[in-house]
Amino acid sequence: MKLLYLKKIGSLLPTVQKQTFGRIASVLLVSTIVFTSCSELSEEQPILPDQSSQLNKLNLVEPQGELITIRASGEDYSSNAKKKSGFDNGRFNITLKFLTPISDRQRMVFVEAAERWEKIIVKDVPSVTFDEFPLPSAFGGPPVADIGETIDDLIIEVVLQPIDGPGQILGGASPNFVRNIDFLTLSGFMIFDTADLDDLDQLGLFDEVIVHEMGHVLGVGTLWDFQRTLLDFNSQGFPFFNGTIANRFWKNEGGTAFLPIEFRGGPGTAFSHWDELILDNELMTGFINLGYNPLSRITAASLRDLGYGTSMAAEKYDLPRGTAGVENSRKTESGGIDIEKGEVLSGPVGIVVIDSK
Secondary structure (H helix, E strand, O other): OEEEEEEEEEEEOOOOOOOOOOOOOOEEEEEEEEEEOOOOOOOOOOOOOOOOOOOOOOOOOOOOOOOEEEEEEEOOHHHHOOOOOOOOOOOOOEEEEEOOOOOHHHHHHHHHHHHHHHOOEOOOOOOEEOOOOOEOOOOOOOOOEOOOOEEOOEEEEEEEEOOOOOOOOOEEEEEEEEEOOOOOEEEEEEEEEHHHHHHHHHHOOHHHHHHHHHHHHHOOOOOOOOOOOOEEEOOOOOEEEOOHHHHHHHHHOOOOOOEEEOOOOOOOOOOOOEOHHHHOOOOOEOEEEOOOOOOOHHHHHHHHHHOOOEOOOOOOOOOOOOOOOOOOOOOOOOOEEEHHHHEEOOOOOEEEEEEEO
């Protein structure tokens, strides 16, 4: 994966409804990075956002009940596997769109997080072009993709701004629009409280948190029960992941019964992670430990159950032995952060109906 281009545009934002994260910005600087598996670099030089810009807070647009439906055109799924020798060599691409100023160090963390996921999701999905209607932003500003623009394959809006001070809401990440054909994420968002970022850096966990939250944008925990039945419950009411492939790797790693899902935490955080008490330092549990937090073959396999084309050559992971779904108190003495307590997660607000070309 290489950095192909970065461009900056200044835009005015309209007013939208207030939800969790403060007020709407009146002026927005947008910078976009496209990641791809292509080995060539663009000659265009990066242009950083103006760090001195005075920005008010951005706010997520509150869902209005029914899912939004937008029509677009896309490549034919049946022929997609046969392409391509061109721009992206048929690999899965993530585009990051930064809506607030970001430092070089922070930018690189997001770049490396995208690269980490692209090592797992290796199969391309058809690009989507918006011929008649733009794709709305999660923050109510300029569209994520305007009329005539194409998304290949996933675009994530990123916001770093004050929210509620240190130690409270860390941030949120979720899909925003999904494709109607496979219900995989087409656009999503990640938002973080700048008051917490220094502490994360001092703990050496900033990188891990960004990878973790990007996993939620892809659908880990946020798409399990959206047009799917991957989230299930046993007779005692304990949640488990019932995807065939993930459970195969769960058992290969030493697990018993079904792959356990976290049931602790408030609305929007419970039922969205692997069970920390069983899977311990796996990155997609709700507790990020100090030290090594691998993205295991279990998570890679769960993405395949969602519909992604994934590689099983994930990071080394030693699964603690134990019985799946056993109730116990949360373990925190090992050191790290209980990321569930600071997360705000939600599901998609809309579906893009794709007409194949």
